[in-house]
Amino acid sequence: MxxxxxxxxxxxxxxxxxxxxxxxxxxxxxxxxWSIIFIKFRYVRTAFRDSAYFTEVFWQCRxxxxxxxxxxxxxxxxxxxxFIAAYMEASRTENKENLAAKKNAGSTLxxxxxxxxxxxxxxxxxxxxxVQLVSFLATxxxxxxxxxxxxxxxxxxxxxxxxxxxxxxxxxxVAPGISEALVATAAGLAVAIPSVIAYNxxxxxxxxxxxxxxxxxxxxLNIIERDVFKKLEA
Amino acid sequence: xxxxxxxxxxxxxxxxLQSTGPGRFFLVCLVSLICHxxxxxxxxxxxxxxxSAPKPKVITVDLVAFAPGPVNAPTSEKLSMPGEPxxxxxxxxxxxxxSQRPSQPTEPKKAxxxxxxxxxxxxxxxxxLKNLIAAREKEPPPKKPPxxxxxxxxxxxxxxxxxxxxxxxxxxxxxxxxxSEEHRQAQLKNALERxxxxxxxxxxxxxxxxxxxxxxxxxxxxxxxxxASPLTLxxxxxxxxxxxxxxxxxxMAGLDQDLEVRIFIKxxxxxxxxDISFETRSGNNYLDxxxxxxxxxxxxxxxxxxxxxxxxxxxxxSPRGLK
Numbered sequence: 164m165x166x167x168x169x170x171x172x173x174x175x176x177x178x179x180x181x182x183x184x185x186x187x188x189x190x191x192x193x194x195x196x197w198s199i200i201f202i203k204f205r206y207v208r209t210a211f212r213d214s215a216y217f218t219e220v221f222w223q224c225r226x227x228x229x230x231x232x233x234x235x236x237x238x239x240x241x242x243x244x245x246f247i248a249a250y251m252e253a254s255r256t257e258n259k260e261n262l263a264a265k266k267n268a269g270s271t272l273x274x275x276x277x278x279x280x281x282x283x284x285x286x287x288x289x290x291x292x293x294v295q296l297v298s299f300l301a302t303x304x305x306x307x308x309x310x311x312x313x314x315x316x317x318x319x320x321x322x323x324x325x326x327x328x329x330x331x332x333x334x335x336x337v338a339p340g341i342s343e344a345l346v347a348t349a350a351g352l353a354v355a356i357p358s359v360i361a362y363n364x365x366x367x368x369x370x371x372x373x374x375x376x377x378x379x380x381x382x383x384l385n386i387i388e389r390d391v392f393k394k395l396e397a
Numbered sequence: 398x399x400x401x402x403x404x405x406x407x408x409x410x411x412x413x414l415q416s417t418g419p420g421r422f423f424l425v426c427l428v429s430l431i432c433h434x435x436x437x438x439x440x441x442x443x444x445x446x447x448x449s450a451p452k453p454k455v456i457t458v459d460l461v462a463f464a465p466g467p468v469n470a471p472t473s474e475k476l477s478m479p480g481e482p483x484x485x486x487x488x489x490x491x492x493x494x495x496s497q498r499p500s501q502p503t504e505p506k507k508a509x510x511x512x513x514x515x516x517x518x519x520x521x522x523x524x525x526l527k528n529l530i531a532a533r534e535k536e537p538p539p540k541k542p543p544x545x546x547x548x549x550x551x552x553x554x555x556x557x558x559x560x561x562x563x564x565x566x567x568x569x570x571x572x573x574x575x576x577s578e579e580h581r582q583a584q585l586k587n588a589l590e591r592x593x594x595x596x597x598x599x600x601x602x603x604x605x606x607x608x609x610x611x612x613x614x615x616x617x618x619x620x621x622x623x624x625a626s627p628l629t630l631x632x633x634x635x636x637x638x639x640x641x642x643x644x645x646x647x648x649m650a651g652l653d654q655d656l657e658v659r660i661f662i663k664x665x666x667x668x669x670x671x672d673i674s675f676e677t678r679s680g681n682n683y684l685d686x687x688x689x690x691x692x693x694x695x696x697x698x699x700x701x702x703x704x705x706x707x708x709x710x711x712x713x714x715s716p717r718g719l720k
Binding site: 193335 | 425426428429430432433644645
């Protein structure tokens with residue numbers, strides 16, 4: 164029994180308009196979600212790598228200015244970015260103090276507060292950048308199977324209508340239509356599975372990065388505080 | 398000063414956000430689109446991906462052989478591969494032929510008003526078949542022994558068929574256009590009878606081996622109906638008989654609707670088909686196979702019109718239908 168097997172493409176071109184539309188929608192979902200996966204994967208990977216490198220460098224540096232010059236070369240790391248923001252804020256207030264040539268505890272407290280707020284804001288910006296496109300992956304992963312299922316149900320519906328019209332329910336009449344309809348479900352799953360996997364992966368990575376940012380900002384605040392008080396005592 | 402620096406900060410943040418923003422995103426989308434296109438193109442060219450799961454060989458089992466009661470036919474002939482041509486259809490009983498025996502097209506099927514006779518059901522089919530097998534074993538020219546329980550009905554039926562046949566003759570000479578409609582009605586009737594038959598056979602525990610079989614039992618093989626019937630009518634009968642046995646789905650054959658496979662057959666006086674051979678192949682294995690199987694399933698056809706000893710013809714099968 165050598166039946167000439169039918170290609171997927173032939174099936175798709177032979178399907179009804181609704182199934183075709185659904186397949187196109189799924190193709191769109193697939194393209195977008197894969198490009199998001201690509202972009203986010205690269206972004207998260209470089210963020211991780213550079214952040215690890217930056218922390219290593221940061222703890223080896225003797226002064227904040229030294230660390231600042233290193234951080235400027237590592238702009239792709241979120242840690243380096245929040246460090247730059249905090250350092251610029253701290254140096255600004257310090258410069259003002261130096262110009263005014265008055266050193267008191269009140270001004271140092273004000274410096275600490277402004278640095279803290281700047282750090283918080285920088286962390287918020289970083290978080291927003293990290294989770295920027297990931298929500299679409301969740302959407303695709305949750306809805307694509309249902310979209311595919313809709314196509315399948317629609318295809319089977321029209322198949323049964325055809326059976327009713329032709330009046331013959333032999334397997335040769337029924338089977339191809341149903342297998343054609345099932346392609347939609349298969350496509351939906353093919354879109355959904357990578358999206359869900361990627362979504363979970365990115366969520367995990369983002370959580371880790373976020374905790375790193377928080378802990379680094381606490382460390383940085385401590386260091387700046389010590390630094391400022393040393394200067395105050397000097 | 399402070400406000401200005403904040404604004405600058407905001408701007409720098411915005412520009413940083415935009416560095417991985419819309420432009421680059423669309424670029425990556427384009428790359429992704431290209432990847433998808435490549436994927437589908439590779440699907441198109443890699444024929445290994447198509448549904449080429451190893452298909453198990455189909456074994457046709459005639460369940461009638463396992464029905465309780467004396468069975469004269471040797472069991473070795475009860476198993477056969479479909480598609481494997483049986484060498485001598487007249488002498489040996491192939492299960493296909495046996496199970497197809499009741500599905501011979503009869504003239505009542507061509508009636509305009511489908512009259513369903515539930516009495517002529519398959520309730521006696523296995524019994525009848527056993528007789529048939531026995532008879533075939535004894536004497537090579539196949540003749541159906543009359544059924545004990547419905548002799549009167551059969552004689553009535555034959556009269557009816559004769560009348561109907563004469564009407565039919567007049568019609569075919571007058572209007573050929575009704576052919577298709579009649580065929581449709583015949584199909585409707587067939588479907589109804591098939592359902593009835595399947596119910597009956599389920600009740601009996603005997604099941605037909607092919608989905609298209611199990612039509613009305615008790616056909617006389619056109620024996621009484623062959624009187625002075627023209628060749629055109631016989632051709633119509635053959636056409637409908639083979640079409641009913643043709644299991645084909647054009648979705649499976651691919652895009653080409655112009656394929657045609659031509660099969661040469663020779664019909665003996667008894668209605669047996671001999672010398673099935675391809676005159677021209679279509680190149681599509683599925684179409685060729687299904688056409689050959691249809692011819693084998695339709696065997697034996699009703700007897701030839703009187704005065705003819707053999708009849709040779711060429712059947713053309715294409716996805717559009719049977720010539």
